[in-house]
Amino acid sequence: MANDPIHQFHISKIIPIEVGGLDFSFTNSSLFMVATVAAASGFLFLTTSNRGMVPSRLQSVSEMCYEFVASMLRDGAGSAGMRFFPMVFSLFMFVLVANLLGMFPYFFTVTSHIIVTFALAMLVIGTVVVYGFMKHGLGFLHLFVPSGVPGVLLPLVVAIEVISFLSRPISLSVRLFANMLAGHITLKVFAGFVTSLSALGALGIGGAILPLIMTVALTGLEFLVSFLQAYVFAVLTCMYLNDALHPSH
Amino acid sequence: MLVTAAHAATEQAAEHAAEGNFPPFDSSTFASQLLWLAITFGLFYLFMSRVVLPRIGSILETRRDRIAQDLNEAERLKEEADQAFAAYEQELADAKSKAHDIAQAARDAAKADADEERAKVEADVTGKLEKAEAEIANVKKKALAEVDAIAADTTAAIVSQLIGGTVTKAKLNAAVKVAAEGRE
Numbered sequence: 231m232a233n234d235p236i237h238q239f240h241i242s243k244i245i246p247i248e249v250g251g252l253d254f255s256f257t258n259s260s261l262f263m264v265a266t267v268a269a270a271s272g273f274l275f276l277t278t279s280n281r282g283m284v285p286s287r288l289q290s291v292s293e294m295c296y297e298f299v300a301s302m303l304r305d306g307a308g309s310a311g312m313r314f315f316p317m318v319f320s321l322f323m324f325v326l327v328a329n330l331l332g333m334f335p336y337f338f339t340v341t342s343h344i345i346v347t348f349a350l351a352m353l354v355i356g357t358v359v360v361y362g363f364m365k366h367g368l369g370f371l372h373l374f375v376p377s378g379v380p381g382v383l384l385p386l387v388v389a390i391e392v393i394s395f396l397s398r399p400i401s402l403s404v405r406l407f408a409n410m411l412a413g414h415i416t417l418k419v420f421a422g423f424v425t426s427l428s429a430l431g432a433l434g435i436g437g438a439i440l441p442l443i444m445t446v447a448l449t450g451l452e453f454l455v456s457f458l459q460a461y462v463f464a465v466l467t468c469m470y471l472n473d474a475l476h477p478s479h
Numbered sequence: 480m481l482v483t484a485a486h487a488a489t490e491q492a493a494e495h496a497a498e499g500n501f502p503p504f505d506s507s508t509f510a511s512q513l514l515w516l517a518i519t520f521g522l523f524y525l526f527m528s529r530v531v532l533p534r535i536g537s538i539l540e541t542r543r544d545r546i547a548q549d550l551n552e553a554e555r556l557k558e559e560a561d562q563a564f565a566a567y568e569q570e571l572a573d574a575k576s577k578a579h580d581i582a583q584a585a586r587d588a589a590k591a592d593a594d595e596e597r598a599k600v601e602a603d604v605t606g607k608l609e610k611a612e613a614e615i616a617n618v619k620k621k622a623l624a625e626v627d628a629i630a631a632d633t634t635a636a637i638v639s640q641l642i643g644g645t646v647t648k649a650k651l652n653a654a655v656k657v658a659a660e661g662r663e
Contacts, residue, residue, distance in 0.1 A: 239502040241512075252510045259508070260515035267523040274531045281538050283545060289538075296535045316528030324523055340516075343502070345509045349516055411503060 235418035239342055239411070259346075262331060262338045270327040295323065299464060306468025310475050317357065318471070321350060322464035329410060329456035333449070341459075342410040344403060351403035354467045362474040373477040402466055409459050413452045420445045630655045 245256035274295070277288040285293055299319045303311050325341060332339025340346055362370035374391040375384070423441035427434040502508070631651040638646050 236501065241502055241505070241508045247511075253507060254514045255511050256515070257508065257511055259512050260519075263515050263519040267519045267526075271523060271526050271531070274527075274535070278531065278534050278538060281534070281541075283542060285538075293535060293539060296532070296539070316524060316532055319532060320520070320524045320527045323527070324520060343508075343512060344504070345512050346516055349513055350520075407503065 235415045235422065238338070238414060238418060241343075258338045259340060259343065262328070262340050266324060266328045266331055266340060269331065270323045274323070295319075302461075302464060303468050303471075306465060307472035307475055311468065311471050314357070314471050317353075318464055318467050321354070321467055322460055325350070325406065325463050326457060326460035329460055330453070332410065332414065333452060333456060339410050339414055341406055342414060344407040347403035347407040348399065350406075350463070351399040354402065354470055355399045358470045358474040361471075362477060365474070366477055370474070370477045373473055377478065398466075398470060402463065406459050406463055409455055413448075413455050417445060417448050417452060420448060627652070627655050627659065630658070 241257045241259050243255040243257050244261060247254045247256060273288075274292050277286070277292045280286065280289065282289055296319070299322050300312070300315060303315055303318050307314070328340040331337055332342065359370075362373070366372075374388050374395065376387060376391070379387050420441045424438045424445065427438040427441065430437075631648070634651055634655065635646060635648075638644065
């Protein structure tokens with residue numbers, strides 16, 4: 231069981247709760263969601279509590295996160311997009327901290343479950359659709375009708391635009407989920423090689439060096455992926471929000 | 480060996496998937512995950528938008544304002560320093576020209592004094608010279624006038640010694656006069 235690379239994604243109930251036939255148990259996944267929120271909030275809150283004119287190191291980390299997301303959003307969606315700043319910032323920090331927490335051994339990775347990433351992606355797309363229609367009314371549908379396309383091609387182009395819009399929440403959620411899932415499985419598999427090979431005696435221990443190096447390298451890579459996927463998620467969120475703000479291409 | 484181990488691992492994974500309890504696709508956990516995600520992310524969002532982001536935003540804004548203010552202050556001080564320097568230069572130039580004027584005036588006054596003194600001294604000297612010359616001429620004239628009387632006396636004495644007689648004063652004077660005229 232310890233060698234099972236899927237075991238780490240298993241959800242176990244900590245406090246069973248059932249309401250109306252639905253299982254709302256507080257699980258290890260819930261625990262790590264709470265841990266993610268607590269870690270991110272605690273860090274951001276405590277490091278900025280001094281409100282230093284000259285920031286301490288940790289305060290400048292918080293400020294860097296703020297300015298990083300702010301400039302990402304401003305570049306992606308213009309200054310009008312700053313109204314979505316709390317949402318984009320929360321998404322970025324939540325995904326980033328959840329990914330990074332998942333890198334600790336024996337920790338559960340919240341973002342390795344598609345339902346979580348899909349819910350976050352639907353939050354983004356839902357915001358885009360609701361805000362788009364609220365702001366532009368039916369003019370939001372211009373999003374699917376690029377200007378300057380010859381009439382003959384228009385049905386085809388519109389069909390493509392609609393499909394690409396509908397596939398956004400799927401691609402957004404599957405990208406994050408699959409990266410985290412595959413990364414953790416790969417790490418576990420290579421780490422499993424080390425234990426199973428070294429059980430084979432002297433020759434096996436020699437042979438285990440290679441997967442050990444691989445595991446170390448992959449751990450580094452996974453930290454990069456953790457950050458990168460949070461960044462990609464946030465950047466795509468900014469681009470989709472830009473569509474809601476400026477639907478005509 | 481590596482390959483067999485990898486194979487075993489993937490087989491195990493495949494087995495799980497085949498059993499239908501591959502955890503990420505186990506829909507019985509969805510409700511719980513969605514609920515807790517909504518609770519935790521909702522709270523996180525509220526905390527970020529109400530507390531943390533306004534705080535960091537205000538920190539950054541305060542710093543930006545402070546920097547802008549300091550830059551303005553520096554600009555103002557630089558301008559002041561420039562003005563002070565210009566004023567100093569102006570004053571220095573004024574002082575220099577004033578000093579030059581004073582020196583020129585002093586030089587002129589000294590020269591005028593010296594000229595006056597010299598003129599006075601020269602006039603004095605000339606006066607004295609003229610007086611001395613007049614005195615000399617006077618003395619000379621007096622001396623010359625006495626020469627005739629002395630000559631007459633001397634002649635009377637010589638005549639009395641040589642010939643033992645006396646000559647009248649009138650005759651002597653006439654003879655001296657003749658002799659003086661001949662000499663001249």
